[in-house]
Amino acid sequence: MADPLLSIKNLSVQFFTYQGVVRALEEVDLTIQKGEVLGLVGETGCGKSVMARSVLRLIPDPPGKITQGEILFKGEDILKVNRKRLREIRGNEISMIFQEPMSSLNPVFTVGDQMEEVITLHQEVDRGRAKEICIEMLQQVKMPDPERVLSKYPHELSGGMRQRVMIAMELSCRPDLLIADEPTTALDVTVQGQVLTILDDLVRRIGVSVLFISHDLGVIAQLCDRVSVMYAGQMVETALVGELFADPRHPYTHGLLQAIPSIDEERDPLMVIPGIVPRLIEPPEGCRFYPRCTKRFNPCDKIVPKLVQVNPGHHVACHLYPRESEKS
Amino acid sequence: MNPVIEAIDLVKYFPIYGGLFGRKVEYLKAVDSINLTIYQGETLGLVGESGCGKTTVGYLILNLLRPDRGKVLHNGVDITTLQGNELQRVRRNLQIVFQDPQSSLDPRMLIKKTVGYPLEVNRLARGNEVVTRVKNILGEVGLDEDHMYRYPHEFSGGQRQRIGIARALITGPEFIVFDEPTSALDVSVQAQILNLIKELQRRHGYSYLFISHNLSVIKHVSHRIAVMYLGKIVESASRLSLFDRPLHPYTRALLTSLPKPDPRKRHTLGVLSGDVPSPVNVPSGCRFHPRCPQRMEECVHLAPSLAEAEADHWVACHHYGFTDYQERRSQ
Numbered sequence: 001m002a003d004p005l006l007s008i009k010n011l012s013v014q015f016f017t018y019q020g021v022v023r024a025l026e027e028v029d030l031t032i033q034k035g036e037v038l039g040l041v042g043e044t045g046c047g048k049s050v051m052a053r054s055v056l057r058l059i060p061d062p063p064g065k066i067t068q069g070e071i072l073f074k075g076e077d078i079l080k081v082n083r084k085r086l087r088e089i090r091g092n093e094i095s096m097i098f099q100e101p102m103s104s105l106n107p108v109f110t111v112g113d114q115m116e117e118v119i120t121l122h123q124e125v126d127r128g129r130a131k132e133i134c135i136e137m138l139q140q141v142k143m144p145d146p147e148r149v150l151s152k153y154p155h156e157l158s159g160g161m162r163q164r165v166m167i168a169m170e171l172s173c174r175p176d177l178l179i180a181d182e183p184t185t186a187l188d189v190t191v192q193g194q195v196l197t198i199l200d201d202l203v204r205r206i207g208v209s210v211l212f213i214s215h216d217l218g219v220i221a222q223l224c225d226r227v228s229v230m231y232a233g234q235m236v237e238t239a240l241v242g243e244l245f246a247d248p249r250h251p252y253t254h255g256l257l258q259a260i261p262s263i264d265e266e267r268d269p270l271m272v273i274p275g276i277v278p279r280l281i282e283p284p285e286g287c288r289f290y291p292r293c294t295k296r297f298n299p300c301d302k303i304v305p306k307l308v309q310v311n312p313g314h315h316v317a318c319h320l321y322p323r324e325s326e327k328s
Numbered sequence: 329m330n331p332v333i334e335a336i337d338l339v340k341y342f343p344i345y346g347g348l349f350g351r352k353v354e355y356l357k358a359v360d361s362i363n364l365t366i367y368q369g370e371t372l373g374l375v376g377e378s379g380c381g382k383t384t385v386g387y388l389i390l391n392l393l394r395p396d397r398g399k400v401l402h403n404g405v406d407i408t409t410l411q412g413n414e415l416q417r418v419r420r421n422l423q424i425v426f427q428d429p430q431s432s433l434d435p436r437m438l439i440k441k442t443v444g445y446p447l448e449v450n451r452l453a454r455g456n457e458v459v460t461r462v463k464n465i466l467g468e469v470g471l472d473e474d475h476m477y478r479y480p481h482e483f484s485g486g487q488r489q490r491i492g493i494a495r496a497l498i499t500g501p502e503f504i505v506f507d508e509p510t511s512a513l514d515v516s517v518q519a520q521i522l523n524l525i526k527e528l529q530r531r532h533g534y535s536y537l538f539i540s541h542n543l544s545v546i547k548h549v550s551h552r553i554a555v556m557y558l559g560k561i562v563e564s565a566s567r568l569s570l571f572d573r574p575l576h577p578y579t580r581a582l583l584t585s586l587p588k589p590d591p592r593k594r595h596t597l598g599v600l601s602g603d604v605p606s607p608v609n610v611p612s613g614c615r616f617h618p619r620c621p622q623r624m625e626e627c628v629h630l631a632p633s634l635a636e637a638e639a640d641h642w643v644a645c646h647h648y649g650f651t652d653y654q655e656r657r658s659q
Contacts, residue, residue, distance in 0.1 A: 188541065
């Protein structure tokens with residue numbers, strides 16, 4: 001296989017707070033191939049957003065610190081590049097869509113000003129050409145009457161329109177990688193449908209790779225090629241989307257899939273993962289899921305399980321699937 | 329079966345003040361002549377997108393808001409005209425669990441006080457009896473006795489929602505409104521709370537109005553379901569009938585827009601264009617017509633009323649105009 005576009009190795013991120021050290025990410029690995037849509041799924045506080053922000057070095061320091069690991073983007077370690085190169089990467093080669101479009105658009109500038117700024121910063125074009133690109137991009141996200149939208153302020157647009165402006169803006173520089181952090185969580189279901197359809201079409205058409213973060217397994221199932229599941233700062237499972245939903249191996253993934261109420265089948269009572277997500281200050285040693293796991297056994301509370309390949313392209317971090325070398 | 333709650337022709341317009349002298353310039357039509365009946369021991373699911381008026385309906389039914397028009401009958405008595413002691417006596421039977429367990433619990437009150445307060449207010453118990461009953465009810469919702477002596481911040485979101493449920497249950501109500509009780513929770517915790525809500529109903533025969541924007545959750549908990557759009561009920565039916573044969577174009581669109589957690593069933597999610605219009609300037613005729621893929625001429629001018637298109641399956645859509653629909657079915 002060709003070199004991956006993005007490859008995160010052994011990444012740990014910690015936040016130093018008055019209550020103690022929050023171990024938000026613990027030795028996490030992740031790869032994204034060119035043209036691939038990778039879904040990153042997990043519950044609140046599992047480290048999905050920290051992961052996304054680390055890729056662009058957006059973790060506020062202090063209190064956050066990337067304590068180890070590397071983030072190779074096209075072979076270059078983002079954690080080691082200088083400020084100038086980082087500016088070239090941000091917004092141009094890697095861009096990001098946030099959850100709440102209102103807080104990522106500036107309320108005192110028009111949509112046109114903000115979109116043109118991105119384009120003139122990263123591409124050598126004059127304002128006239130920049131405006132053309134804006135209109136083109138807004139058409140691509142199916143915005144009705146793009147020219148009028150350019151002269152509007154963010155508060156004059158609805159949530160769905162704002163998120164479409166964000167998509168248009170982020171893709172206007174043709175990045176290699178788009179990070180979408182819960183882009184439709186704040187939207188209603190019919191509007192979410194519109195935005196996801198537009199995003200999906202556009203992404204496949206221009207062939208950009210996507211790191212798609214969501215807590216909604218439905219959205220992940222509909223959109224992604226491959227899925228990584230996180231739990232409490234650890235990566236627990238990675239597989240192609242079809243395989244993950246059909247044959248989840250990690251007890252957490254399995255529980256998560258069974259816990260969603262389904263439209264298509266009757267599940268009563270719902271299967272429950274007992275207990276709650278652990279605090280990441282002094283998290284459980286070993287596998288962080290073991291206090292809630294129904295299949296826990298001897299080594300789970302002491303040794304952190306490593307990702308093991310159980311099928312081609314299907315990796316699980318669980319002691320139920322020992323490595324070849326550890327099998328006795 | 330006896331209806332526990334009957335809402336008849338409920339209307340609530342919120343005035344919007346503006347202009348130089350702060351006059352009423354417009355109205356936000358939050359709820360526009362809605363009828364609902366909730367029978368004993370059943371759950372009515374109320375589903376719709378944000379701003380469609382579902383929470384307002386919940387508040388109107390509990391008389392937390394006074395309707396501009398219409399009645400709410402609780403066991404045959406109109407509660408919208410009650411005041412003072414009479415109202416307080418009725419409210420014991422009607423309770424609510426709010427969406428956000430963080431803001432609906434007083435951070436400076438011990439759980440014992442929060443959960444026991446309804447008993448004291450209603451003079452249902454005093455002193456040690458309050459403590460005993462709080463203990464019992466906490467056990468019922470899956471918390472420990474010693475949780476009584478803690479404050480809300482010491483609990484997780486799911487546990488706080490259990491406290492909210494305990495507080496609603498302690499007066500021994502007949503009817504409970506759940507206003508998006510799980511939308512602030514993660515799926516694994518949501519499953520615990522949904523199971524608890526259903527289990528309590530099986531054990532005690534409560535009647536529920538369950539408000540949610542999440543179709544899969546609504547399907548899981550409800551016996552009957554009403555779909556709201558911009559202050560109106562557009563479709564209402566038993567849960568199987570609604571999910572197997574959705575009739576209203578809006579209900580169909582909602583179901584198609586829902587991303588299914590199954591990669592084998594991929595489909596285009598964006599079936600509706602546009603956004604939900606503002607409830608201040610509601611569209612003429614059928615309120616859904618600007619977004620409706622099956623719009624006809626009369627939809628623009630004439631508002632459809634709810635009609636029984638199939639047995640106990642009500643829909644407000646000109647496509648099921650009574651005679652017209654019968655004709656097409658017979659063809």
